Structure formats: C-alpha cells, structure tokens
Amino acid sequence: MIATLARSKRLAQQPPVSRNAGDKRYRILETQMKRHQFKQDALIEVLHKAQELFGFLDNDLMTFVAQQLKLPPSRVFGVATFYHFFNLKPKGAHSCVVCMGTACYVKGADKVVAALERYAGIRAGDTTPDGKFSLATARCIGACGIAPAVVYDGVVTARQTPETSLAMVKGWLEHGS
Amino acid sequence: MAAKTLTIDGQMISAEENQTVLQAARDHDIPIPTLCHLEGVADVGACRLCLVEIAGTPKLLPACVTRVAEGMVVTTNSERLRNYRRMILELLFAERNHPCAVCVSNGHCELQALAMNHGMDHVRFEYRHPRLELDLSHRLFGMDHNRCILCSRCVRVCWTIEGAGTKSVAGRGAASRIVTDLNQPWGESTTCTACGKCVQSCPTGALFYKGATVGEMQRDRDKLEYIVTAREKQQWIV
Ligand code: SF4
Numbered sequence: 001m002i003a004t005l006a007r008s009k010r011l012a013q014q015p016p017v018s019r020n021a022g023d024k025r026y027r028i029l030e031t032q033m034k035r036h037q038f039k040q041d042a043l044i045e046v047l048h049k050a051q052e053l054f055g056f057l058d059n060d061l062m063t064f065v066a067q068q069l070k071l072p073p074s075r076v077f078g079v080a081t082f083y084h085f086f087n088l089k090p091k092g093a094h095s096c097v098v099c100m101g102t103a104c105y106v107k108g109a110d111k112v113v114a115a116l117e118r119y120a121g122i123r124a125g126d127t128t129p130d131g132k133f134s135l136a137t138a139r140c141i142g143a144c145g146i147a148p149a150v151v152y153d154g155v156v157t158a159r160q161t162p163e164t165s166l167a168m169v170k171g172w173l174e175h176g177s
Numbered sequence: 178m179a180a181k182t183l184t185i186d187g188q189m190i191s192a193e194e195n196q197t198v199l200q201a202a203r204d205h206d207i208p209i210p211t212l213c214h215l216e217g218v219a220d221v222g223a224c225r226l227c228l229v230e231i232a233g234t235p236k237l238l239p240a241c242v243t244r245v246a247e248g249m250v251v252t253t254n255s256e257r258l259r260n261y262r263r264m265i266l267e268l269l270f271a272e273r274n275h276p277c278a279v280c281v282s283n284g285h286c287e288l289q290a291l292a293m294n295h296g297m298d299h300v301r302f303e304y305r306h307p308r309l310e311l312d313l314s315h316r317l318f319g320m321d322h323n324r325c326i327l328c329s330r331c332v333r334v335c336w337t338i339e340g341a342g343t344k345s346v347a348g349r350g351a352a353s354r355i356v357t358d359l360n361q362p363w364g365e366s367t368t369c370t371a372c373g374k375c376v377q378s379c380p381t382g383a384l385f386y387k388g389a390t391v392g393e394m395q396r397d398r399d400k401l402e403y404i405v406t407a408r409e410k411q412q413w414i415v
C-alpha cells in the first residue's frame with residue numbers, strides 16, 4: 001500500500017527533461033554535464049552554465065540538474081542559495097550591483113544601497129514587481145581603488161554616491177531607456 | 178590500534194589514536210558540553226560549545242572534531258571557556274525565538290538544559306525576534322523555524338543514517354534555513370520517507386510530532402544509536 005503510494009508520487013513528477021524536450025538550452029547544459037562526466041562535485045560549474053543559459057535557476061532547472069547529477073534536490077538548492085552569484089528569480093531588465101566590500105563600505109556604499117532601496121521600494125537581492133530593475137550587493141568586486149564601486153548593467157562605475165546612483169537608476173525607470 | 182596518552186583536566190588518560198578529544202573525555206567521564214554533536218553521526222563543529230583549551234595553541238579548538246595527539250594537554254573547564262560558552266548560549270537565544278514556557282520541548286530541551294547548567298539567567302544581547310514560518314504540511318511532523326538553532330543534526334541524520342537527503346541548509350549567515358528538497362512545504366517533498374529520524378535528532382523544539390503540545394515532545398535518542406550500531410557493527414543491542 002505504502003509502496004504504491006510512493007510510486008505514484010514519483011510518476012506524477014515528470015522529469016523536466018521530457019517536458020522541455022524542445023528547448024535547446026537543456027541539451028547544451030547536458031553536454032556541459034557530460035564534459036564533467038556527470039560528476040557530482042561539478043555541481044557549481046554546472047549551475048554556472050545553467051544560469052548563463054537561462055538567466056536564473058528555477059525549480060525545473062534545479063530538478064533537472066539534480067536528476068542528471070543524481071543528487072538530492074536539497075543539495076542543489078542549498079548550494080544555489082549559498083552563493084550570491086546565483087539567482088532563483090528572473091533578473092530585472094536593468095541591474096545594479098553595489099559593492100559592499102570593506103573599502104566600498106567605508107566609502108559609503110551602505111548609503112548608496114539605502115538610497116536605491118528607498119527609491120525602488122525593494123530590498124537588495126530583489127527585483128521590482130514590474131521586472132524592470134534588480135538591486136544586488138556583492139562582497140569586494142576587486143575594484144577597491146575606485147571605491148565605492150557600482151556595477152550598472154555589467155559596467156563597473158567608479159566613486160558612486162546616493163545622488164549619482166539615483167540619477168542612473170531614475171534614468172532607467174522613468175525614461176524607459 | 179596505537180594508543181595515545183594525553184592529559185585532560187590534569188588526568189592522564191590513554192585514547193585510541195583516531196579518537197576525538199570529546200570521545201576520549203567522555204570515555205573517562207569528563208563532561209564537555211555539546212549541542213551539534215550527535216552520537217553516530219559525522220561531526221561538523223557547528224555550535225562551538227565544546228571548545229577546549231589545548232596547551233601550545235592560542236586558539237580554542239572544538240573537542241568534537243579535534244583528534245587526540247600524544248602528550249596533548251587539554252583543559253575543558255576554565256573561566257575563559259565558561260564565559261565563552263555562556264556567551265554562545267546567549268547568542269543562540271537572541272538569534273531566534275525561544276519562549277520555553279510555550280515550547281513543545283519544555284523540560285526536554287538540550288538548549289534549555291545547557292543554559293541552566295551554565296547559569297544563564299539573562300541574555301545580554303538584543304533579541305532579534307525574527308518572524309519565521311511554521312511548516313505543518315507533513316502528515317506526521319511539524320517544523321518551527323523559530324526554534325531552530327541550525328545545528329544541522331537533522332540534515333546529517335537525514336543524509337547519513339536514513340540516506341534520503343531530504344533536508345539541507347540553504348542560504349547563508351543569519352538568513353540560513355533548514356529546507357526540504359527545493360524549499361517546498363515538507364508535506365510535498367518527494368524524497369522524504371517519513372522515517373522521523375530528524376525529529377529524533379533535534380535538540381530543541383524545532384522538529385516535533387504533530388499533536389505534541391507544551392512540554393510533550395520527548396525524544397528517543399537511543400533509537401538513533403541503535404540503528405547506527407546495527408548498521409556498522411551488525412549488532413542489534415536492544
Ligand atoms: S531543526 Fe533541530 S536538528 Fe535541525 S538544524 Fe534546527 S535545531 Fe538542529
């Protein structure tokens with residue numbers, strides 16, 4: 001009785017690979033895993049590739065990785081949430097990463113974060129409900145000489161203040177550029 | 178197996194070469210407080226309550242993951258250690274919500290017992306009072322994250338004794354949480370075998386049988402040791 005129950009539960013959870021048979025990105029990801037011989041300790045590299053391909057890691061994708069590497073889902077989730085680098089939700093159209101490393105912090109990065117949080121109405125690590133803007137923080141991006149450093153859509157920018165960062169983000173959000 | 182001779186609290190003892198300081202001390206009835214250590218499960222040194230002083234190193238070392246060595250001189254109970262242990266306990270109380278009077282584990286809680294043994298009559302740190310969720314989706318068990326001290330015992334029994342890998346620690350720092358599978362409600366987990374070993378392992382009132390009310394949650398730790406001995410030594414000691 002119990003055995004039947006457990007079985008039907010498993011069957012209900014279709015492997016995402018068959019659901020997404022048409023999506024080429026899954027095949028690219030699989031090739032990447034093959035390159036690592038489906039080794040379980042390649043999990044981080046595989047998640048990197050997955051995020052590069054899909055932009056973020058959703059449950060289907062993490063389940064797929066878990067199944068292919070024969071790992072329990074909880075391990076994949078644990079690793080994906082431990083590193084700030086991985087996103088579990090889609091990133092906004094524009095993104096801003098404020099460095100909160102020691103040098104940047106001393107030069108006032110916390111004030112930049114506070115100003116942006118207040119303006120966008122979200123906490124660092126989140127995306128606005130309209131999907132337009134994501135705010136994140138990082139630990140020392142290796143640009144201490146130009147502290148406080150902020151990365152706007154992938155471009156490292158020197159010596160930011162609450163004013164300069166607000167101007168930048170307002171430009172994105174209010175003029176749709 | 179080669180034996181090592183060492184001194185713990187002034188007492189000369191001999192221990193097997195790959196024993197930990199904790200095992201050697203316990204074999205000789207020298208008490209060292211622990212919280213994340215669970216007999217039969219791999220140690221991770223997460224709680225730091227078992228810190229001891231070892232002559233020749235300025236650092237305090239966790240007894241549960243430090244191996245014995247020839248000629249080692251260990252102190253398990255100094256003023257400095259008592260101060261740190263008390264501080265660690267206070268920090269644990271301040272981090273989440275532990276109102277003992279309404280907890281299912283009241284009277285059977287390892288955290289509470291340690292606090293009493295260490296004369297912790299108040300907490301010097303500001304309580305964080307996080308609002309954490311309560312997962313009652315499993316048909317047999319419940320989990321109250323407010324009581325969790327992140328010792329990871331449940332994770333380790335789930336991985337190494339049951340082998341299901343259902344639970345894991347997610348996130349980092351103060352935002353860490355115990356999760357099931359991909360953070361879905363426990364009741365929807367596809368890997369949980371409902372064996373209850375995690376419930377047996379929990380030192381606080383974080384994991385409990387559904388239906389247990391204040392002070393009712395008693396655990397049977399011997400069951401875990403029974404299984405481990407049976408698996409490893411093929412001995413069923415009832
Ligand atoms: S639920 Fe209990 S056993 Fe698991 S980490 Fe929290 S306190 Fe430890």
Ligand code: FES
Pocket residue numbers: 099100101102103104105139140141142143144145147148149
């Ligand atoms: S601290 Fe910001 S770049 Fe190093």
Ligand code: FES
Pocket residue numbers: 210211212213214221222223224225226227228239240241242
């Ligand atoms: S028992 Fe040694 S660190 Fe927790």
